[in-house]
Amino acid sequence: MAKFMGPRFKQCRRLGLNVCGHPKAMDRSTKGTSRADKKLSPYGVQLLEKQRLKAYYGVLEKQFSNYVKKATKDTDPTGYALLKRLECRLDNLVYRLGFANSIRQARQMVVHGHILINNKKVDIPSYSVEIGEVISLKESSRNNLLFKDNFINSLNQYNYLSKDYDNFSGNLLKYPEREEIPILIDEISIVEFYSNH
Template sequence: MAKMMGPRFKMCRSLGLNVVGHPKAMDRATNTTSRDSKKLSDYGTQLLEKQRLRAYYGVLEKQFAKYVHKAFKAGSNPGPIFLSALETRFDNMVYRMGFARSIRQARQMVNHGHFLINGKKVDRPSYAIKVGDVISLKEKSQDLQIFKDNMELSTDYPYLNVDRDKLQGTLIRMPERDELPIEINEQLIIEYYSR
């Protein structure tokens, strides 16, 4: 299975944005190392924004393009549509519910088969979570300390209902654009794919 590899902090510095969520990711960043510090053309700005969003969700180019093209077919305002599709990926939902400290860690946990969706084992990080789906830990995995530690550090999101005692969470509605904790201008990405 293909996934984004390579030095995470170096990627954050070159993109000029902390896309991995680690508190020390931008410590060594200077104004001269990031791409957004240089004067960019319109195309360069759009490309940079696309690369930032791809890096944030850990999605490769081909899969990312599929999300965008599906959003173009779905409606007149594709920006929020493809953002909510990325946000409701299985690995991202595991991260948002607090089971993992990063999307990369959540992806690994999903691959290792620690989670159930509506009582059935799913180990595909790109699985699209639907409204009402319940994500829970397998019985064998509930004793692992890492999940309990991560849950204590988690934050709440209005579109999720997380039961920390039962170690499970539910997507209660699709996320609104202003609820997503990402610093991205999706209009630039739409313009990039509209060329």
């Protein structure tokens, strides 16, 4: 599985967005400014937004391009369709439900077989979760204190997800509306980037 291997804090500061989930990732006490702080051309803005969204969801270029192509064929506006597809990835919803404290950790949990969909193991982080599907922690993994504490102590609540604390599970109730997706991104710029290139 290909993944970004560079320094994550540096990547966060360069993109002007906390893409690694660490609370200190955006500490500006270090030297230098983010690329997001500099005056950019329209192309530069589009490119930066694309890089930010890719990094936030941990998706590489080829896979991201495929998401954009599918989004252009959706009946919803392309930018929203793109965000909706990324938001409903299994690794992201494992993170949103609180099983993991970052998307990166959620991806590891999925790959290592800790996560079930409708009681069946799914180890593909990019799996597209459908409405009504139940995401749960494998029975034997519920003894892992890190996973258990993450899930129980997570305070994040999303209108498109429900949590069942007793059964260490969650459910995708509906596809998220644009305003419910908790990421500051200009998806229109990303659509423009791909329509111009």
